[in-house]
Amino acid sequence: xxxxxxxxxxxxxxxxxxxxxxxxxSYYVLEKDRKIYLDVDVSPDxxxxxxxxxxxxxxxxxxxxxxxxPIHIYIMSYGGDLNYMxxxxxxxxxxxxxxxxxxVGQADSAAALIFMSGHKRFMxxxxxxVIHEGHASAxxxxxxxxxxxxxxxxxxxxxxxxxxxxxxxxPRLLSKKRNNDWEIDSTQCLExxxxxxxxxxxxxxx
Numbered sequence: 001x002x003x004x005x006x007x008x009x010x011x012x013x014x015x016x017x018x019x020x021x022x023x024x025x026s027y028y029v030l031e032k033d034r035k036i037y038l039d040v041d042v043s044p045d046x047x048x049x050x051x052x053x054x055x056x057x058x059x060x061x062x063x064x065x066x067x068x069x070p071i072h073i074y075i076m077s078y079g080g081d082l083n084y085m086x087x088x089x090x091x092x093x094x095x096x097x098x099x100x101x102x103x104v105g106q107a108d109s110a111a112a113l114i115f116m117s118g119h120k121r122f123m124x125x126x127x128x129x130v131i132h133e134g135h136a137s138a139x140x141x142x143x144x145x146x147x148x149x150x151x152x153x154x155x156x157x158x159x160x161x162x163x164x165x166x167x168x169x170x171p172r173l174l175s176k177k178r179n180n181d182w183e184i185d186s187t188q189c190l191e192x193x194x195x196x197x198x199x200x201x202x203x204x205x206x
Contacts, residue, residue: 001071005102006059008186010133011173014189015115015133016153019169030086031052033070034056034069034070034072035072035074035099035106035206036049036052036071036072036073036074037073037074037075037076038073038074038075038076038077038111039074039075039076039077040077040096041072041077041078041079041080041081042077042080042081042085042088042110042111042114043080043081044077044085045191046080046084046088047084048075049088049104050087050088050091051095053071053091053095053097053099056071056093056097057095057096057097060096060097063119064097065068065097065098068097069097070097070098070099070119070120071095071097071099071100071102072099072101072102072205072206073092073099073101073114073118074102074104074205075101075103075111075114075115076105076106076107076112077103077106077107077108077110077114078111078196079108079109079110079111079112079130080109080110080111081156082110082182083159083160084110085110085111085113085114088117089113089114089117089162090182092114092117092118092119093117095119098120099117099118099119100118100119100120100121100122100205101114101115101116101118101120101121101122102121102122102123102124102199102205103115103121103122103123103124103127103128103129104124104127105122105124105126105127105128106127106128106130107129107130108129108130108170108182109130109131109132112130112131113159113162113163114127114142114164114168115186115194115195116167116194117166119199120196120199121194121195121196121197122187122196122197122199122200122204122205123186123190123195123197123198123199124186124198125186125198125200126185126186127171128183128184128185128186129173129183129189129194130181130183130184131163131177131178131182131184132178132180132182133156133178133179150177157195158175160174160178161174165194166178166194167193167194168193169192169194169196176199186198
């Protein structure tokens, strides 16, 4: 048994000892190696990832970025809130410590744009990216409705510009496809430079 998982002798006979559950052990081992999962909606929960990115950049202060241990973010998410999306994108893109994003199955909407923010981007062979215009709603009087509508149009423009700067998707194709849920497989993602590589061996991303 690995020393990491050995139970001290003085605890083995203690019936009152509460040991960590396997998921907690797995989380600790992955985090220790700078490997984190984005497997929730893009919501306040994602702030935990931002805190880890900040902490590792602080630990790496004074080390040449080329010599730093990369951070891996494994993504399996159907998207979520745009404000939390942009704050996570900014945290990733301004990180001096390299951050590699890995689409392990599904990166939709806000999660797709976070995936694109990685300094290097990898995909599993059967993973997909979904790009769309998203969903919006507004209520209140006509002034508030028009303000909200104008704000969302600006947000759509900002997202389109971001996607075009992070990929090689032709602008006209993006405008046409994102009116609906555009599901892009790994082969197409490689073609449009949405990802840098499609992996065929886990050793490439661990």
